[in-house]
Amino acid sequence: MSFDDYVKNFYKNRKKKPNYDNLRSEFIDKGYEKFLWLNQREEDSSARNTKRKIRTLKKFDxxxxxxxxxxxxxxIISNDEFIFFFSYAPTKSYYLAKELAKRAHRTVVLSNVYEDDSSINTVAIFKREQVIEANLFFHSL
Known part of the structure; x- marks a missing residue:
């Protein structure tokens, strides 16, 4: 839907139509038209274009x-789990995450990719039934 269509639709039942030339140019110059609702045909076209673009994507190597x-x-992961990655840092949020990770179904310290990497990277794995604990852990990070 264009800006002109929006304004016409908005004021179609009103007798006095506003002078919106300045408003129109400012609205379009700032790119606000893209935030207006699409009609069904435009929505369907956009969905088809998105699907087409997704199909043409190459697999990431x-x-x-x-x-x-x-x-x-x-x-170490499966589809019925919540997985959180966190790394060592001498901060309050790290120590809180470390304590909350004790409630997790499982925690795993990952090996480092590079030999000179001394970071400690941990995965906290929560089962689907532990949604409250997983939510608390998520908000602690």
Whole structure:
């Protein structure tokens, strides 16, 4: 829906129509037209274009150095779990996350990809039934 259509639709039942030339140019110059509702035909067209673009995407080839960490992560997770990654940092939120991770179904310290990387990266895994604990953990990060 264009700005003109929107204004016409808004004022179609009113007798006095406003002078909106300045408003129109400002509205369009700032790109606000894209935030107006689409009609059904435009919505369907946009959905078809999005599907077409998704189908043309190429599969992401991960760098060779990440193969081991991706394999390690894929072996420890499943679809019915909430997974959170967090790294060591001497902050209150880290220590809170570390304590809350004790409530998790499982925690795993990930191996580092680079030899000179001394970071401590942890995965906290919550089961679907632990949604309250997972939510609390999420908001602690």
């Amino acid at each position: 991960k760098p060779e150095i990440l193969t081991s960490i991706v394999k390690e992560i894929s072996e």
